[in-house]
Amino acid sequence: MSQEKLKIGIYELxxxxxxxxxxLDCEKELLDIFNAADIQSFLMAKSDNIDGELDVALVEGxxxxxxxxxxxxxxxxxxxxxxxxxxxxxxxxxxxxxxxPKEWRDNYKNVYGDVNMTHVKAIQSKPIDEYxxxxxxxxxxxxxxxxxxxxxxxxxxxxxxxxxxxPVCVSCKYNENDCLLKNGIFCLGPVTADGCGSIxxxxxxxxxxxxxxxxxxxxxAEFYLLKEKGYSVDEIKKKMANYAGTKIAEFFEExxxxxx
Amino acid sequence: MKKITIDHLARVxxxxxxxxxxxxxxxxxxxxxxxxxxxxxxxxxxxxxxEEDVSIAPRICAICTVSHKNAVLRGMENALSVIVPPKVxxxxxxxxxxxxxxxxxxHVYYLALPDYVGFPNAIAMASKFAFEVKIALEMxxxxxxxxxxxxxxxIHGENPVIGGFGKYPTKEELLWIKxxxxxxxxxxxKTVSLFCELNYPDCPEDDTLYACCEPGNDAYGFWxxxxxxxxxxxxxxxxxxxxxxxFIVPHSYAKRSRYNGKPYSVGALxxxxxxxxxLEGEAGEWYKKYFNDRWKKNPLFHNAAQALEILCCFEKxxxxxxxxxxxxxxxxxxKHSAKEGKGTGLVEAPRGLxxxxxxxxxxxxxxxxxxxxxxxxxxxxxxxxxIAAQKLLDExxxxxxxxxxxxxxxxxxxxxxxxxxxxxxxKAPQENWKEKLAKxxxxxxxxxxxxxxxxxxxxxxxxxxxQRLREEGVRHVWLEAELRExxxxxxxxxxxxxxxxxxxxxxxxxxxxxxxxxxxxFRKVSLSHRFAPFIHAFQNNEQLKNAYILGIQPESxxxxxxxxxxxxxxxxxxxxxxxx
Numbered sequence: 083m084s085q086e087k088l089k090i091g092i093y094e095l096x097x098x099x100x101x102x103x104x105x106l107d108c109e110k111e112l113l114d115i116f117n118a119a120d121i122q123s124f125l126m127a128k129s130d131n132i133d134g135e136l137d138v139a140l141v142e143g144x145x146x147x148x149x150x151x152x153x154x155x156x157x158x159x160x161x162x163x164x165x166x167x168x169x170x171x172x173x174x175x176x177x178x179x180x181x182x183p184k185e186w187r188d189n190y191k192n193v194y195g196d197v198n199m200t201h202v203k204a205i206q207s208k209p210i211d212e213y214x215x216x217x218x219x220x221x222x223x224x225x226x227x228x229x230x231x232x233x234x235x236x237x238x239x240x241x242x243x244x245x246x247x248x249p250v251c252v253s254c255k256y257n258e259n260d261c262l263l264k265n266g267i268f269c270l271g272p273v274t275a276d277g278c279g280s281i282x283x284x285x286x287x288x289x290x291x292x293x294x295x296x297x298x299x300x301x302x303a304e305f306y307l308l309k310e311k312g313y314s315v316d317e318i319k320k321k322m323a324n325y326a327g328t329k330i331a332e333f334f335e336e337x338x339x340x341x342x
Numbered sequence: 343m344k345k346i347t348i349d350h351l352a353r354v355x356x357x358x359x360x361x362x363x364x365x366x367x368x369x370x371x372x373x374x375x376x377x378x379x380x381x382x383x384x385x386x387x388x389x390x391x392x393e394e395d396v397s398i399a400p401r402i403c404a405i406c407t408v409s410h411k412n413a414v415l416r417g418m419e420n421a422l423s424v425i426v427p428p429k430v431x432x433x434x435x436x437x438x439x440x441x442x443x444x445x446x447x448x449h450v451y452y453l454a455l456p457d458y459v460g461f462p463n464a465i466a467m468a469s470k471f472a473f474e475v476k477i478a479l480e481m482x483x484x485x486x487x488x489x490x491x492x493x494x495x496x497i498h499g500e501n502p503v504i505g506g507f508g509k510y511p512t513k514e515e516l517l518w519i520k521x522x523x524x525x526x527x528x529x530x531x532k533t534v535s536l537f538c539e540l541n542y543p544d545c546p547e548d549d550t551l552y553a554c555c556e557p558g559n560d561a562y563g564f565w566x567x568x569x570x571x572x573x574x575x576x577x578x579x580x581x582x583x584x585x586x587x588x589f590i591v592p593h594s595y596a597k598r599s600r601y602n603g604k605p606y607s608v609g610a611l612x613x614x615x616x617x618x619x620x621l622e623g624e625a626g627e628w629y630k631k632y633f634n635d636r637w638k639k640n641p642l643f644h645n646a647a648q649a650l651e652i653l654c655c656f657e658k659x660x661x662x663x664x665x666x667x668x669x670x671x672x673x674x675x676x677k678h679s680a681k682e683g684k685g686t687g688l689v690e691a692p693r694g695l696x697x698x699x700x701x702x703x704x705x706x707x708x709x710x711x712x713x714x715x716x717x718x719x720x721x722x723x724x725x726x727x728x729i730a731a732q733k734l735l736d737e738x739x740x741x742x743x744x745x746x747x748x749x750x751x752x753x754x755x756x757x758x759x760x761x762x763x764x765x766x767x768x769k770a771p772q773e774n775w776k777e778k779l780a781k782x783x784x785x786x787x788x789x790x791x792x793x794x795x796x797x798x799x800x801x802x803x804x805x806x807x808x809q810r811l812r813e814e815g816v817r818h819v820w821l822e823a824e825l826r827e828x829x830x831x832x833x834x835x836x837x838x839x840x841x842x843x844x845x846x847x848x849x850x851x852x853x854x855x856x857x858x859x860x861x862x863x864f865r866k867v868s869l870s871h872r873f874a875p876f877i878h879a880f881q882n883n884e885q886l887k888n889a890y891i892l893g894i895q896p897e898s899x900x901x902x903x904x905x906x907x908x909x910x911x912x913x914x915x916x917x918x919x920x921x922x
Contacts, residue, residue, distance in 0.1 A: 100404025285508035
């Protein structure tokens, strides 16, 4: 084949580095990945990184410093396609939970006091699509091996990735688990994007929502169901917000109006 | 002045850099910058239930996800007085060893080894070390597999919960883990000899204070209820602040730690230094064969220590599996009713001591404190980079600095995502002494001490400058000759900064001005003799840290009583500045 290899860059903004690590965790497939594509930049894996034109940029992590906005805009300029990987890049991550700027500032002050940071300026955590256009999203905290390899191989053949359309409940039913909600246990499966294969419920534990909110989910129904099971509004809101980042704000706003 | 910068440290976990500033022949400053933005993880745990936080807190870092899980579990269980059955402890230990094997094998083979064999990365290294690269990957995969079986997922598994596990591994899964451990042994021995026999450069060597968990029962292990220091001191878990004393520096979002004013090291090397004598079996034999005094002071031996720990884990896993199989009943999750309490969890993450502290009130977490290993090592990383850079500069190997600093930082196996990329060597800007002096002055009225020999031309500049400062009415100015028995003639109770005025040969053009902490001259032998007699005059480390040298590059220090025009010009500049 004389066709040129796809130029790929893997970038990490602020996060736990779990999504980049998961790519490294594809042990058996790792050498094949490096052979099949031209990995131009992958800080966690190599030191001879080049910042040039790219076919695809995979970006992990949320934007939490002004320097990262510049880096991100530079990546967008150099890349034909940008893919957000992981919960932090797609919704802002757990650290995007302080939706109100004042609440964020107070918490920031609580941790760092009044020390004036000299190297980079911190800003409230946001998903990458707040600053640049994103072509595809791979959710998950962290992303899954199969999900990544599926995306990667489809891409190499020039096919776009498939969007997550199902809630966790679909996998859960395939895995023949008993419904935890039915038994009164707080489970976020119905409103969470699938991809993990209902891993927690397979371990007799409820879904905590770590793949982020599924956009087509009926959150209102989940809310009232949980209330009916005896959970307080405060508890439901907190647990729904834990892994939903900035993408839950709209729901809470709409929901608030409905209640009034 | 010159600056060596490594903006993004490659092959480390997270986003950080090292900057070294070189002024002539003196390394004046080294900073370990962390660009990873703040995520306020501790604040995210506040107002949530202990169960939610057991899932939220480990997301601080994917690389030590299991260590964070075990630390948060131990912290919460201590706070809520939950006592878990023995099988839970065994399963957690097995899960922890999975992470040790995964993290150490990734670090030694993929992140560290390419430096020693001259390749940019492990993939390129595969052309010559195909076997090692392949089997190391299998070893890492094995570690991952253990974590997946026990925790439910490769990263951020949710199976371990307060009081136990959602589901236990089956007998078949456990027996597979045992049989694979035995199959790996020949390669494990190869790993130990490879990394214990590597030729580690001697540039970063200095006395080091090591801290790790005291596993108790005279055993080698990865958690405990006390912290053990290389001095023999022990600190109970809830008193961890005696060790860490976190503080913030403006060039990093990772907090810093010092013990009694002294930076300390954590990690595999700290554990082997403090607990190595307790290693049993083959690991004990190999420890006796390779351990020597250089392990006590050279951070590059982290890689050798990690290899020893890989062996230790592989030897222990079959035993752990047998013990678990003797306890056939899977215990249910231990329920707890406590709604309040305070608790600390101490765990050894692959890269060192990890502390999680929680305070729970009315069923919700009210306060959380997480201290990560890289945050504790940050001061040591700067200190060793400084020592290494100065040594290379003294030996005329300036071009080597960048690569060696990379090596030093990487040896610490820093995990920056959880503490908050690598090296940069810079020449300092011409006038940066003014900026530094203004900063010192803003922190307290400085005491000036003029030092030098008035009969050796430019060496008289310190004395000359002190006299002229007095004439200008500047307070707190002293001359070397006035200091009885070389003791500082004042009770420096308020920790006022002390500034020595002197000629410093830092091999720049004559008349160049430099301002550097007194501490730094001890890392450069040719400068230190003059100041050595003053050291005992400082009552404590804080005072010593607050002492500086304001120096001028002399043209000549031959016998004679005239100061050169270049130095004279510099003197006027300083005088002009201090007058205002």
